[in-house]
Amino acid sequence: MTDHRVSIAAELFKALSSPARLRVLVALIEAPCDVSSLAAQTELSQPLVSQHLRTLRLAGLVEVERIGRNAVYSFRDEHVAHIVSDALTHVGEAAA
Numbered sequence: 001m002t003d004h005r006v007s008i009a010a011e012l013f014k015a016l017s018s019p020a021r022l023r024v025l026v027a028l029i030e031a032p033c034d035v036s037s038l039a040a041q042t043e044l045s046q047p048l049v050s051q052h053l054r055t056l057r058l059a060g061l062v063e064v065e066r067i068g069r070n071a072v073y074s075f076r077d078e079h080v081a082h083i084v085s086d087a088l089t090h091v092g093e094a095a096a
Contacts, residue, residue, distance in 0.1 A: 012080070015059035020044055021052045022084065028062060029081050032074035 016022060023042040027033060035053065039046045053073055056062045063076045075081060 012059060012061075015055055015061060016080075016084070018052065018055075020048065021056060024049060024052050024056065025061065025075065025080075025084055026088075028073060028075040029084065032065075032072050034070050034072050038073070 016025070020042065023044070024038055027038055027041045033041070035046055035049050038044075038053075039049045042049065044052075053062060053064075057064065057073075061075065061077055061080055062073050064071050064073050066072075
C-alpha cells in the first residue's frame with residue numbers, strides 16, 4: 001500500500017472522527033436534507049451543521065445540490081456508509 005493511499009485513508013478517518021459529523025452523516029445516509037432539517041435532526045446549531053458539512057464536502061463524503069434558494073446535501077459514498085453502519089453496529093454489539 002502506498003503512502004499516498006494511507007494518507008488519504010487517514011484524512012477520511014479524520015473527517016469521521018467527530019461525533020457531530022457522524023450524526024450529520026447518519027442523517028444524510030437516511031435521506032438528503034437541507035441545513036435547517038439537519039440542524040433539527042442532529043440538535044446542532046445551523047452554523048455548526050454548516051461547518052461540519054463543509055468539512056464533509058471537502059473530504060468528498062457529501063455533495064450539495066442547489067434547488068432554488070435551498071442547498072440540499074446528500075451522502076455520496078456507499079463504501080463509507082457501510083463503514084459508518086458497521087462501526088455503529090459494532091459499538092452496539094460491544095455494549096450488549
